[in-house]
């Protein structure tokens with residue numbers, strides 16, 4: 001009887017702690033591939049949504065980002081991320097090769113520093129631009145993780161009630 005109780009309590013606490021652990025686990029960096037479609041009029045995340053400014057791109061600090069830049073007209077373009085905010089490409093800033101055919105050009109880089117940046121095409125900076133936001137790690141866990149946390153708390157609560165009920169029954173017998 002007491003052995004069974006101890007087992008139930010141990011398993012309940014273990015599941016609860018496990019759920020809490022998942023809920024507070026840091027968000028891991030991810031590989032992110034983002035497609036952009038450009039014309040002299042701007043950028044879009046699909047060929048049908050090209051505009052100026054282009055779409056705001058959001059990634060998390062530490063993400064390994066690949067930009068795949070396509071062109072939807074017959075002009076030469078490229079894509080670069082203006083990390084130092086001087087509105088021109090500098091050595092060390094991510095940049096694709098020239099997009100001069102239907103073959104998309106890509107560049108891969110790590111989003112190391114949180115902040116809001118601007119991306120451009122060097123040839124059409126006035127229209128082909130948009131915001132690139134590198135988000136700092138979130139301080140509030142995502143909703144899915146909260147569900148797990150509440151499940152863990154719920155299991156611990158149920159186990160506590162069962163244990164209390166069994167303990168009371170045992171006391172009556174004694």
Ligand SMILES: [Cu+2]
Pocket residue numbers: 038039040076077078121122123124128
């Ligand atoms: Cu361009």
